[in-house]
Amino acid sequence: MASSTLTIKDLHVAVEGKEILKGVNLEVKTGEFHAIMGPNGTGKSTLSAAIMGHPKYEVTKGTVTLDGQDVLEMEVDERARAGLFLAMQYPSEISGVTNADFLRTAINSRRGEGNEIPLMPFIKKLDQTMQLLEMDVNMGQRYVNEGFSGGEKKRNEILQLMMLEPKIAILDEIDSGLDIDALKVVAKGINSMRNENFGCIIITHYQRLLNYITPDYVHVMMQGRIVKSGGPELALRLEAEGYDWIKKELGIEDETEDEEVGQEA
Amino acid sequence: MTIDVQNPFDQKYVESFSAGRSEPEWLKTFRLNAYERISQLELPKPDKTKIDKWNFTRFTEHVSEKAPAGGIEQLPEKVKSLIDLENAKNLYVQYDQQPIYASLSKELADQGVIFTDILTAVKEHGDLVKKYFMTEAVKADDHRLTAFHAALFNGGAFLYIPKNVQVEEPVQAVYIHDENAPLINHVLVVADDNSSVTYVENYISLREASDGIVNIVSEVIANTNAKIVYGAVETLAKGVTAYVNRRGVAGKDASIQWALGLMNDGNTVSENVTLLVGDGSYGDTKTVVVGRGEQTQNFTTKVIHFGKASEGFILQHGVVKDKSSVVFNGIGKIEHGASKSNAQQESRVLMLSEKARGDANPILLIDEDDVLAGHAASVGRVDPIQLYYMMSRGIPKAEAERLIIHGFLAPVVNQLPIEGVKKQLIEVIERKVK
Numbered sequence: 228m229a230s231s232t233l234t235i236k237d238l239h240v241a242v243e244g245k246e247i248l249k250g251v252n253l254e255v256k257t258g259e260f261h262a263i264m265g266p267n268g269t270g271k272s273t274l275s276a277a278i279m280g281h282p283k284y285e286v287t288k289g290t291v292t293l294d295g296q297d298v299l300e301m302e303v304d305e306r307a308r309a310g311l312f313l314a315m316q317y318p319s320e321i322s323g324v325t326n327a328d329f330l331r332t333a334i335n336s337r338r339g340e341g342n343e344i345p346l347m348p349f350i351k352k353l354d355q356t357m358q359l360l361e362m363d364v365n366m367g368q369r370y371v372n373e374g375f376s377g378g379e380k381k382r383n384e385i386l387q388l389m390m391l392e393p394k395i396a397i398l399d400e401i402d403s404g405l406d407i408d409a410l411k412v413v414a415k416g417i418n419s420m421r422n423e424n425f426g427c428i429i430i431t432h433y434q435r436l437l438n439y440i441t442p443d444y445v446h447v448m449m450q451g452r453i454v455k456s457g458g459p460e461l462a463l464r465l466e467a468e469g470y471d472w473i474k475k476e477l478g479i480e481d482e483t484e485d486e487e488v489g490q491e492a
Numbered sequence: 493m494t495i496d497v498q499n500p501f502d503q504k505y506v507e508s509f510s511a512g513r514s515e516p517e518w519l520k521t522f523r524l525n526a527y528e529r530i531s532q533l534e535l536p537k538p539d540k541t542k543i544d545k546w547n548f549t550r551f552t553e554h555v556s557e558k559a560p561a562g563g564i565e566q567l568p569e570k571v572k573s574l575i576d577l578e579n580a581k582n583l584y585v586q587y588d589q590q591p592i593y594a595s596l597s598k599e600l601a602d603q604g605v606i607f608t609d610i611l612t613a614v615k616e617h618g619d620l621v622k623k624y625f626m627t628e629a630v631k632a633d634d635h636r637l638t639a640f641h642a643a644l645f646n647g648g649a650f651l652y653i654p655k656n657v658q659v660e661e662p663v664q665a666v667y668i669h670d671e672n673a674p675l676i677n678h679v680l681v682v683a684d685d686n687s688s689v690t691y692v693e694n695y696i697s698l699r700e701a702s703d704g705i706v707n708i709v710s711e712v713i714a715n716t717n718a719k720i721v722y723g724a725v726e727t728l729a730k731g732v733t734a735y736v737n738r739r740g741v742a743g744k745d746a747s748i749q750w751a752l753g754l755m756n757d758g759n760t761v762s763e764n765v766t767l768l769v770g771d772g773s774y775g776d777t778k779t780v781v782v783g784r785g786e787q788t789q790n791f792t793t794k795v796i797h798f799g800k801a802s803e804g805f806i807l808q809h810g811v812v813k814d815k816s817s818v819v820f821n822g823i824g825k826i827e828h829g830a831s832k833s834n835a836q837q838e839s840r841v842l843m844l845s846e847k848a849r850g851d852a853n854p855i856l857l858i859d860e861d862d863v864l865a866g867h868a869a870s871v872g873r874v875d876p877i878q879l880y881y882m883m884s885r886g887i888p889k890a891e892a893e894r895l896i897i898h899g900f901l902a903p904v905v906n907q908l909p910i911e912g913v914k915k916q917l918i919e920v921i922e923r924k925v926k
Contacts, residue, residue: 279884282876307886319881323899332895333885370899387885 238289249451265448310394314384414439434466526642541790556671613650629711648678674705683718697729704732714746744770768802783816806837817849
């Protein structure tokens with residue numbers, strides 16, 4: 228498979244008229260793991276929602292392209308079929324639709340009519356993946372996310388990621404609310420995806436997740452922009468010293484700790 | 493007030509129609525008495541739907557003479573797909589007003605089970621039919637449409653299960669509506685003491701009608717400790733105005749379970765009533781509905797508790813598309829004296845388009861202290877965030893909506909007590925929501 232590149236240029240995004248992203252630039256290639264860190268309310272989740280096409284997020288300026296194709300012109304499902312994936316912080320529940328049916332429909336939507344995945348290979352892959360994620364076998368027959376615990380929902384997002392095999396995935400705070408054992412399992416799943424055909428943006432508050440998934444690049448987001456980029460050592464320094472030194476270095480004074488806009492979405 | 497039934501169908505017509513079918517005297521008198529009442533009685537008043545402009549009673553031909561050449565084998569594929577001809581031992585098929593197929597296994601016949609068209613039943617089992625025909629469940633005097641039904645019914649079936657007989661295999665009836673003549677169908681199911689039966693019926697149109705009429709009355713009698721499971725799948729076409737009244741009477745410790753897939757494409761008023769007369773009786777109605785196009789549909793499900801410790805459950809889910817509207821009225825009524833009774837109901841409507849309209853009205857009427865009662869109702873639209881989530885996995889919008897609809901109806905469909913009905917319904921829903 229040829230390598231793919233997601234290119235974000237000067238991206239400005241508003242939610243209900245309020246500008247949250249103020250010019251984000253980022254390039255992610257398959258084979259690369261990028262971490263985006265930063266305090267609450269700086270636009271990390273807004274970036275992921277805007278790339279995927281959440282209906283509440285309005286791109287006011289800038290471009291997002293995948294291998295030169297204009298992502299912003301695509302419908303949400305077209306973006307997914309082009310190779311993007313978003314593991315959501317608050318996944319929806321779909322009553323009456325089993326996890327297995329949902330996954331199979333999603334896979335077949337990608338493969339197209341006449342090229343549907345046969346049932347047996349699908350079941351085999353689902354079983355293997357659920358086993359790797361230490362999920363109960365009954366999860367396949369439960370309704371999508373309905374009555375799932377927080378940890379089960381996160382695992383379920385990673386299950387979908389692994390089953391759908393996108394080119395570029397964005398993981399929006401996949402570590403929030405996970406205990407250490409669950410975190411290890413989720414990290415194991417993500418690491419198993421690491422190859423030259425898969426790239427990943429990991430959005431997180433905490434260095435903790437990065438103890439288990441080593442990023443190639445670390446970016447710091449503040450006030451709607453990426454203000455600093457580096458290697459894994461940047462995450463370690465943030466863990467040890469917090470964000471104040473960056474603020475000082477860049478002359479940022481009033482970084483808020485407000486709840487991130489649009490998190491509920 | 494003018495008489496709704498057009499001139500050719502006057503009192504004389506009713507008399508000669510009854511005579512022409514060699515009906516017994518009591519039935520002719522019954523018809524004539526009912527005929528007089530048509531113009532005196534009002535239309536029923538289903539809550540929240542105005543039906544005074546609907547045509548329930550005007551028609552130009554009362555009985556169609558056309559029968560399909562070659563009988564049951566020559567029926568269109570969509571009818572044959574409902575029937576498992578090789579294994580269906582207990583089957584009745586009616587083409588417009590004419591019986592074209594009837595079978596009953598020897599084993600059941602030997603035990604005294606009766607399953608035949610209503611006219612034959614009237615002639616051969618007159619006393620039995622007379623005892624239950626519009627006497628306990630539905631009355632000719634209820635309103636104009638029941639009087640109209642009593643005077644002019646022109647088809648239907650009779651199923652009788654004698655005391656202590658358990659019928660294991662489902663008994664099936666298929667009613668086909670083709671020509672312009674109205675289908676005024678009477679179904680009478682009687683399960684005597686300690687017996688049990690599962691009855692499944694299909695109403696199917698062969699083509700769209702310009703001004704079709706279907707008037708259905710089903711009376712379902714479960715005597716002491718009898719158990720009736722009653723399944724129905726209706727797929728009447730656009731242009732057919734349907735009045736449907738299914739009413740059950742449950743005696744002591746008797747049980748009536750309804751599984752109704754109401755998938756008509758025309759305007760429909762549908763009532764389902766269970767009278768829990770005996771102590772310890774049980775009634776359960778599960779209904780799934782899909783509205784599409786410009787049709788208006790009103791569904792009233794009512795359980796009335798007279799017996800002590802009687803239990804009544806209503807579960808109805810409906811999906812509304814396009815410019816159609818669906819009203820669910822759920823009524824649980826506990827009469828004075830029906831202590832320790834339990835009345836529960838849940839009605840949910842999902843609207844798929846801006847112009848679709850849905851309504852769910854839960855009503856509890858309770859005249860007794862020592863009871864349990866509960867209701868849940870909701871009317872909502874497809875959640876855009878849920879759609880976004882599904883689409884973010886690559887599922888196109890239409891497919892995502894299809895999944896949401898199936899998911900919404902699944903809690904009812906999955907609980908339908910008859911496998912065959914469940915399967916048919918899933919297919920009908922699939923076609924209707926496309």
